[in-house]
Amino acid sequence: MSTSRKKAQSKILVIDVGGSHVKCLLSGERTRRKFKSGPALTPQQMVDGVLEIVADWRFDVVSIGYPGVVNQGTPAREPHHLAPGWIGFDFETAFGRPVRIVNDAAMQALGSYRGGKMLFLGLGTGLGSALIVEGKIVAMELGHLRRSKRHDYEDLLGKRGYKRLGRKKWRRKVRAVVEGFSAALLPDEIVIGGGQADRLKKLPSHSRLGNNAAAFLGGFRLWDDTPNTYTDLS
Structure with a gap:
């Protein structure tokens, strides 16, 4: 065999x-x-x-x-x-x-990937992020970029941010941040996943809702050794 x-x-x-x-x-x-x-x-x-x-x-x-x-x-x-x-x-x-x-966000991104250039943002305890370009993963730490002197993006969009800001203001912040990342990284599509994603009433433009089960599909795909399926560039 x-x-x-x-x-x-x-x-x-x-x-x-x-x-x-x-x-x-x-x-x-x-x-x-x-x-x-x-x-x-x-x-x-x-x-x-x-x-x-x-x-x-x-x-x-x-x-x-x-x-x-x-x-x-x-x-x-x-x-x-x-x-x-x-x-x-x-x-x-x-x-x-x-x-x-x-990286956990990269694993869910891999399971969510359909092609092209995809940005994944995971709204959970913090903010996970990954970019996939033609099947290759670039693991990122966008959550730790500073949004202000007091807060980074993880503080803003994770669970702490939701509790501090309240539902309506948090949703507006998510939309603004996603649009900013989209303008900077120019993805073909954005996938928003994580446990906090269900709190969004309306998704930002050019985005779709991820499924947390995609993390497991990504984990299975990690053992697919087909060329260009997976590269860890973090």
């Missing part, structure tokens, strides 16, 4: 690490599993929690959507909303399987 054929039959476990929950899905399964995360979650606790809730699933490889900067397949900065210790952590040894790691 060819190597590509073996990869096609591999069972892929996708892990989406978020600021409030860690969610998992196995290729071939329909129901995802999850447990609570939070500011005290360490990488070892994440691994232990995952292995506990997927104990009856057999998997060959692992995809991880990481809520922070990823460089050459490994965390390059500690996450803002979790405990430290992620940089240098040996995920392959912890899981006992080959592991591919990508």
Whole structure:
């Protein structure tokens, strides 16, 4: 049997690490599993929690959507909303399987991608972002650009911003920021995802609503080694 054929039959476990929950899905399964995360979650606790809730699933490889900067397949900065210790952590040894790691927004972007140049913005605990150009991912950290002396875009559009501004003002801010990013980056389309996206009454122009399930599709696609399908340029 060819190597590509073996990869096609591999069972892929996708892990989406978020600021409030860690969610998992196995290729071939329909129901995802999850447990609570939070500011005290360490990488070892994440691994232990995952292995506990997927104990009856057999998997060959692992995809991880990481809520922070990823460089050459490994965390390059500690996450803002979790405990430290992620940089240098040996995920392959912890899981006992080959592991591919990508920024969480980039993983959802990959699962949402249809072609051309697409900007993904994830409205969640913070603000995730990624740009895909002809199948290649450029992971970005637009959320940490300064919007003002007191706030960056993550403070403005994430959960803290929603609570501070209120629904109507937050919606106006989202529209203005999305239009600004669109004018600067000139995407063919914009996908707005994340847990906060459902709070939008009307989407900005040239945008469509993402589906959080796309993160799992992106995790499956990480193991598609077709040329030009995935490149981590973060």
